[in-house]
Structure formats: C-alpha cells, structure tokens
Amino acid sequence: xxxxxxxxxxxxxxxxxxxxxxxxxxxxxxxxxxxxxxxxxxxxxxxxxxxxxxxxxxxxxxxxxxxxxxxxxxxxxxxxxxxxxxxxxxxxxxxxxxxxxxxxxxxxxxxxxxxxxxxxxxxxxxxxxxxxxxxxxxxxxxxxxxxxxxxxxxxxxxxxxxxxxxxxxxxxxxxxxxxxxxxxxxxxxxxxxxxxxxxxxxxxxxxxxxxxxxxxxxxxxxxxxxxxxxxxxxxxxxxxxxxxxxxxxxxxxxxxxxxxxxxxxxxxxxxxxxxxxxxxxxxxxxxxxxxxxxx
Amino acid sequence: xxxxxxxxxxxxxxxxxxxxxxxxxxxxxxxxxxxxxxxxxxxxxxxxxxxxxxxxxxxxxxxxxxxxxxxxxxxxxxxxxxxxxxxxxxxxxxxxxxxxxxxxxxxxxxxxxxxxxxxxxxxxxxxxxxxxxxxxxxxxxxxxxxxxxxxxxxxxxxxxxxxxxxxxxxxxxxxxxxxxxxxxxxxxxxxxxxxxxxxxxxxxxxxxxxxxxxxxxxxxxxxxxxxxxxxxxxxxxxxxxxxxxxxxxxxxxxxxxxxxxxxxxxxxxxxxxxxxxxxxxxxxxxxxxxxxxxxxxxxxxxxxxxxxxxxxxxxxxxxxxxxxxxxxxxxxxxxxxxxxxxxxx
Numbered sequence: 171x172x173x174x175x176x177x178x179x180x181x182x183x184x185x186x187x188x189x190x191x192x193x194x195x196x197x198x199x200x201x202x203x204x205x206x207x208x209x210x211x212x213x214x215x216x217x218x219x220x221x222x223x224x225x226x227x228x229x230x231x232x233x234x235x236x237x238x239x240x241x242x243x244x245x246x247x248x249x250x251x252x253x254x255x256x257x258x259x260x261x262x263x264x265x266x267x268x269x270x271x272x273x274x275x276x277x278x279x280x281x282x283x284x285x286x287x288x289x290x291x292x293x294x295x296x297x298x299x300x301x302x303x304x305x306x307x308x309x310x311x312x313x314x315x316x317x318x319x320x321x322x323x324x325x326x327x328x329x330x331x332x333x334x335x336x337x338x339x340x341x342x343x344x345x346x347x348x349x350x351x352x353x354x355x356x357x358x359x360x361x362x363x364x365x366x367x368x369x370x371x372x373x374x375x376x377x378x379x380x381x382x383x384x385x386x387x388x389x390x391x392x393x394x395x396x397x398x399x400x401x402x403x404x405x406x407x408x409x410x411x412x413x414x415x416x417x418x419x420x421x422x423x424x425x426x427x428x429x430x431x432x433x434x435x436x437x438x439x440x441x442x443x444x445x446x447x448x449x450x451x452x453x454x455x456x457x458x459x460x461x462x463x464x465x
Numbered sequence: 466x467x468x469x470x471x472x473x474x475x476x477x478x479x480x481x482x483x484x485x486x487x488x489x490x491x492x493x494x495x496x497x498x499x500x501x502x503x504x505x506x507x508x509x510x511x512x513x514x515x516x517x518x519x520x521x522x523x524x525x526x527x528x529x530x531x532x533x534x535x536x537x538x539x540x541x542x543x544x545x546x547x548x549x550x551x552x553x554x555x556x557x558x559x560x561x562x563x564x565x566x567x568x569x570x571x572x573x574x575x576x577x578x579x580x581x582x583x584x585x586x587x588x589x590x591x592x593x594x595x596x597x598x599x600x601x602x603x604x605x606x607x608x609x610x611x612x613x614x615x616x617x618x619x620x621x622x623x624x625x626x627x628x629x630x631x632x633x634x635x636x637x638x639x640x641x642x643x644x645x646x647x648x649x650x651x652x653x654x655x656x657x658x659x660x661x662x663x664x665x666x667x668x669x670x671x672x673x674x675x676x677x678x679x680x681x682x683x684x685x686x687x688x689x690x691x692x693x694x695x696x697x698x699x700x701x702x703x704x705x706x707x708x709x710x711x712x713x714x715x716x717x718x719x720x721x722x723x724x725x726x727x728x729x730x731x732x733x734x735x736x737x738x739x740x741x742x743x744x745x746x747x748x749x750x751x752x753x754x755x756x757x758x759x760x761x762x763x764x765x766x767x768x769x770x771x772x773x774x775x776x777x778x779x780x781x782x783x784x785x786x787x788x789x790x791x792x793x794x795x796x797x798x799x800x801x802x803x804x805x806x807x808x809x810x
Contacts, residue, residue: 242799243809309683327668327685406675409668410628412807423671424630427547429554429572430799 221442227435239436244412245421249437252418253444255329256397259336260344260390267344267393268386274345275352293342297402304335305407327409332417335403340393347389351382380459387456391449398445506539506738509559511546511633511720512674513695517757518563524753525744529737537737545672546633553579553725560729560738563722565633567591567782568789570723579727593719594745595759598779599634599641601710602680602689602696609687613712614645616688618661623686626666627676629796629803633720634673636797638690641716643796644780648714656802663806681707692718693774694758717779 228236239245274286292300308315308326318325325331355378363377401419409415418441425434510518522539529537542549542557546565553559554577564570567585574582585592603611609622617624627635642662646655668685670676673695680689681703688710691699696709722742729735744750751763755770786792796802 244804244807247809305683309685311684326683405671410671411667411669413809420671424628425799426551427545427631428797428799429551429576433799 224435224438224442228432228439231432231436235432236436236439239433240440244416245418245437247413248416248418248421249440249444251329251332251416252398252441253448255333255336255417256394256400259333259340259397260394262337263340263344263393264386264390267341267389268348268382270341271345271348271352275349289342289345291342292339297339297400298406300338301335301403301406304331304338304403308334308407326407327415329415331407331409332404332415335407336397336400339400339403340397343393343396344386344389347385347392348382351385355381383459384456387452387459391452395445395449398441504535504537504737505732506537506560506734506741507542507558508539508561508563508741509542509549509553509557510563511549511565512543512672513634513692513698514563514720515541515543516698517694517754517759520753520757521745521750524749525741528744528749529740539741545631547631553577558728558732559725560732560734561722561724561742563720565718565720566636566789567719567721568793569633570721571789573725577727579725580723581726584723585721587724588722588742589746590762591719592721592723593762594722594742594750595720595754595761597693597718597720597759598715598777599638599690599718600693600696600715601712602691602699603708603710604687605706605708607708607710611688611710614642614658614714617642618658618665622665622688623667624662624665624688624690625668625670625676625680625686626690627672628669631671632673632676634692634695634718635676635690636792637692637716637718639796639803640782640786640792641712641714641780642690643802644716644785645712645714647785659802660806693760697758697773711775711777714778714780716785717781719782 228239231239240249270289274282274289305326306312308318308331310316310319310324310326312326315325323330325334360373360377363373368376399419401417401423404417405420408417408420410420418437422434422437425431425437508518508522518539518541522541526537526539529535542552542559544552546569549557549562550564550569550572553562553573562570562573570580570584571582574580574584588594601611601617603609609619610616611622616622626638629635629639639659643655643659646658649655649658666686668676668679670679673692676689677691677695677699679685681699689696689699696707700707700709722745724735724738724742726735729738745754746762748763748765751761751766752769754761755766755774758770758774760774761767761770782789782792786795794801
C-alpha cells in the first residue's frame with residue numbers, strides 16, 4: 171500500500187507520510203474532476219441536504235429546549251436502550267457472523283449456495299414482515315416463545331425481543347463484510363505458519379484474525395448502525411412500554427404524532443451525533459489495527 | 466485502502482440509518498401535485514374504516530353515475546389517525562378527511578390552513594355522520610369475570626390498548642376510562658384509576674389494529690379496550706374465541722369528516738366532495754354504517770341495528786372534557802396526565 175520503510179512510532183504523530191498533493195489521487199487516468207464533482211453533488215443531495223435539514227430543525231426549541239427534550243427520562247431511556255441493545259446485537263453477530271462466513275467460504279457442501287442466499291434474507295425482507303414473523307415465533311404462544319416461557323424467559327415484548335430482532339437484521343452485514351476478505355486469505359501464509367510449527371489456535375489468533383479484523387470491524391459497525399435506526403421490525407416485538415421497551419426511533423414517531431416536529435428532530439439529531447461519535451471511535455480503532463498489521 | 470472505503474461507507478450508512486426515523490419530517494415541503502382529474506376523490510381516513518368506506522364508495526359511485534352519468538373513482542388511504550393528519554398537512558392531496566377524532570382535523574386547519582377553523586359546524590351532528598364507542602373484548606368464558614371498569618385494575622389482569630400518543634382509538638379508550646374515574650370520585654380518583662389501569666397494560670401497540678392482533682393472535686392480556694366496530698370484526702373473524710362485554714358506561718366517540726377546501730378547489734372537485742360527505746348522512750350510507758357496526762345517526766338505521774349495538778350511558782368529549790383541544794392539552798401533550806403515568810419509579 172504505502173511506503174514500508176517509514177519507521178513510524180504508532181500514535182504520537184509519527185505516521186505523517188509525504189503526500190504529493192492534498193487533493194489528487196496520483197493516477198494516470200483522467201476524469202478526477204468530473205467524478206469528484208458527481209460524488210460531491212450526489213452525496214450533497216442524498217446525504218448532506220436531509221441531514222442539514224434535520225440539524226436545523228430542533229433549534230426552534232432553543233438550546234435549552236433541545237437539552238430539556240433529551241433529558242426527559244423517556245428520551246434518555248429510549249436512547250440508552252437503542253444504543254446498548256444495538257451494540258450487544260452487533261457484538262453477538264461478530265463471532266457468529268465470522269463463523270458463518272467461514273463455513274460458507276472455506277467448505278464445500280451440498281446446499282452451500284442456498285445457505286449463502288439465506289444470509290441475505292434479512293436484507294431483502296420488508297422489516298415489518300420480519301417483525302411480525304419474529305413476534306409470531308417468540309410470543310408466549312409461539313413455538314419458540316413457549317419454550318422460553320417455560321424456563322421463565324420473556325422474549326417478545328421485552329428487551330430480549332428487541333435484541334433478537336436486531337441480531338436478525340444485523341447478521342448479513344457481518345457475513346457479507348467478511349466473505350470477500352476470507353476468499354482472498356492467502357492459504358500459503360497459513361501453511362507457512364503451520365510448517366513453522368504454529369498450532370491451530372496460533373494460526374487463528376496470529377494469522378487469520380488479524381487479517382480479518384478490519385473487515386470484521388466494518389461489518390459489526392454497519393450492523394450496529396443499522397440496528398440503531400431500525401424501526402419496522404422492532405415495534406412489533408418490543409411491546410413499546412415507555413422507559414422499558416420503547417426504542418428511540420419509536421419515540422421520534424410518537425413526537426411526530428403529537429406534531430412536535432422540533433422535539434422529534436432533536437432526538438433524531440442526538441442519534442446522528444451519538445452514532446457519528448461511535449463510528450469515529452470505531453474507525454480510529456480500525457485504523458490503529460490496520461497500521462499495526464502493516465508493520 | 467479497501468478497509469478505509471468500507472468504513473466510510475459505514476459512516477454514511479450509520480448516519481442515514483439514524484436519520485431514517487426522522488426522515489418523515491416534511492423536509493422538502495409540498496408533495497407531488499395530484500393530476501387534476503375532476504372525477505377522482507381521495508378520502509384520507511383512519512384505520513378501522515377500511516371495509517366501511519370500501520362499501521360506501523361503491524354506493525356513492527353508483528349514486529353519482531345514476532345522477533350525472535359520470536363515472537368516478539374514489540381512492541382511500543388508511544392509517545393511524547394522527548399519521549394521516551400529518552400526511553395531509555405535509556401535502557397528501559386529500560379531498561375529504563374522515564379521521565378518528567376532531568383534534569386531528571383541528572391540526573390540519575391550524576397548521577396547514579387547508580380548511581377553516583369552524584369546519585366542524587359545517588355539517589350536521591358535529592360533522593360526525595356515525596359514532597362509535599369503546600367496549601371490552603374478553604377471552605371465551607370471561608375467565609377473569611370482567612364486567613366493568615373496576616375489574617380492569619384488579620391485580621393480574623392484563624389490559625391491551627394502543628398508545629394514546631399514536632392511536633386515535635386509544636385516546637377514546639383512555640378518556641372513557643378516565644370518565645369512569647371522574648364519575649367515581651372526581652379528578653383524584655380518575656388519576657388514580659388511570660394510573661392503575663395502565664400499570665396493567667403489558668404492551669402498547671402503535672395502532673388499534675396492532676392491539677387487536679396482539680390480543681387475538683398473540684394471546685397477550687385478558688381484555689382488549691376496543692372500538693365497538695373493531696370488537697365485532699374480531700368476533701366475525703375469530704368467532705367463539707372471544708366475547709364482547711359492555712361496561713356500565715363509556716364514551717361517545719365521534720369520528721368526524723371534513724372537506725379539505727384548499728385541496729378540492731385546486732382539484733376542482735368541490736361539488737363531488739361535498740356530495741360525498743352529504744351522502745354519508747343518506748339512508749343508504751347510514752345503513753352501510755350500521756352493517757359495519759358503527760352507530761348510525763339516522764334514526765331508522767339506528768333502530769334497525771339497535772339489537773346488536775347495546776345502549777349504555779355515553780359521556781361526550783365536550784361535556785366531560787371541555788372539547789378536544791382541552792383534552793389533548795391536559796392528557797396527551799408532552800408532560801400531560803398520560804406522560805405522568807410513566808414517571809420513572
């Protein structure tokens with residue numbers, strides 16, 4: 171990728187590499203101006219414009235009003251619930267998604283393609299359909315819900331139900347992020363490690379996982395981000411009790427139902443800001459890992 | 466580089482995902498202008514009237530054809546009453562609105578100024594051609610012996626009702642329960658009663674249909690606070706698994722209808738739309754109303770369906786709660802009585 175010889179000490183600004191220009195990717199292909207223009211226009215229209223409108227809306231409440239909205243116990247509880255459950259769901263999908271991707275990439279077995287296609291289903295299914303289906307299964311009278319109920323576990327209409335829905339919608343992100351990287355994994359490196367006497371565990375820990383880490387983090391991040399904004403499937407299974415199982419996107423809808431656009435936008439903006447902060451943190455970690463891998 | 470690309474995509478995905486909930490804000494103002502076809506009407510209504518208006522629309526189309534020779538198309542849009550009102554405010558080209566409660570049409574008048582503030586006095590009977598009420602639906606055999614409002618706050622009874630913040634029907638249910646409390650011991654008793662009642666609610670769906678599903682198909686709870694017509698529909702569908710219980714008193718739910726003046730003038734559909742709303746009061750439509758378990762205003766139709774729709778004392782929103790504006794502000798606005806039920810303990 172970049173120069174290998176720079177003796178960088180990780181962290182303390184040692185990684186400044188000489189860049190020929192701030193703007194231009196060094197390339198002999200023409201078209202930078204045009205493609206950059208299209209990129210900026212498109213991103214501006216599709217992403218920046220709506221987000222700007224969202225960012226402008228809450229302030230008719232004044233700064234105090236926005237802070238008061240966010241400090242309401244229900245809003246705080248909903249934000250906490252949405253972000254924590256999304257994180258847990260993404261974290262559960264990390265090992266299981268890795269395993270599934272591994273099986274799909276590394277092994278050949280009848281029905282592999284079918285299984286591979288199944289992974290995409292949570293992407294393709296309308297979220298409301300997913301929510302209704304999950305609720306039917308996990309409700310106390312549903313096939314799985316009944317089993318959980320016997321051991322005293324409430325699934326649907328509890329935070330656990332929300333968690334299940336978020337795991338469901340997040341899985342494809344992890345699997346799909348990992349698959350291409352796994353396909354490109356150089357088997358020779360593994361074999362070399364083996365001939366050098368590395369145990370199976372050592373190969374996984376020191377050869378395979380470090381290579382997968384950036385993709386894994388990407389996948390988990392996307393699963394997390396998607397889960398934070400998920401509405402359709404969750405409202406069916408959540409029970410929607412204030413302070414207990416009310417997710418932040420539902421609270422936004424509730425504020426809108428009361429024609430309280432500004433408060434709805436305030437919660438939305440808070441979600442964007444928290445998501446953005448979390449993602450920057452994750453990106454930094456990822457960058458550090460990638461840099462370490464390169465040394 | 467490839468991993469960087471991935472994360473950048475991650476950022477964008479995340480931001481848009483978080484914004485998705487708020488994306489329904491009217492960010493870009495008005496919606497697409499409907500084609501100015503004078504022979505099309507759009508009736509924007511609430512959830513449980515789907516079947517009712519399907520039949521009424523067919524009847525009106527036949528009536529209009531007989532009167533003028535023109536064929537017409539009436540389109541229906543259904544959803545939670547508040548959401549529907551918001552869609553009209555944000556630009557949905559409704560010619561007429563037929564919503565669950567007057568407060569939602571008030572919002573259209575106040576925020577988008579699409580119709581005058583005095584809209585409710587323009588048609589007979591408070592602009593409500595049919596009424597309904599809130600009753601109980603219980604499981605077969607009524608195992609909890611639920612007969613009246615006090616039974617709902619017994620420990621262990623599960624009460625299913627949607628969230629009054631998002632559902633028009635739930636607001637009527639809430640007010641019916643509150644009115645019972647008021648009758649029993651004034652304001653303090655009512656607050657105490659409504660708090661205990663909602664402590665028994667295990668699931669708050671966003672709409673009336675959602676609650677019916679939760680109660681009937683997911684087997685959650687022991688009693689459903691339901692629109693009268695919705696309760697009969699559930700019996701029609703699931704038969705003997707459920708029983709209807711009429712409490713000793715309830716509320717007169719008046720789902721009003723109104724012409725959206727600015728929209729009909731733009732579409733040049735005023736005559737057709739006014740005719741449609743007046744038609745709702747005609748004997749033909751009133752009979753259809755009764756058939757769908759709503760309460761007709763027309764005495765003849767009311768008498769015909771009186772056997773199934775039990776007469777119980779019904780309080781009105783105007784007499785007991787001082788009208789929708791006041792009820793909305795006191796009970797359902799942010800920090801109102803309903804919010805106070807869910808104070809963190």
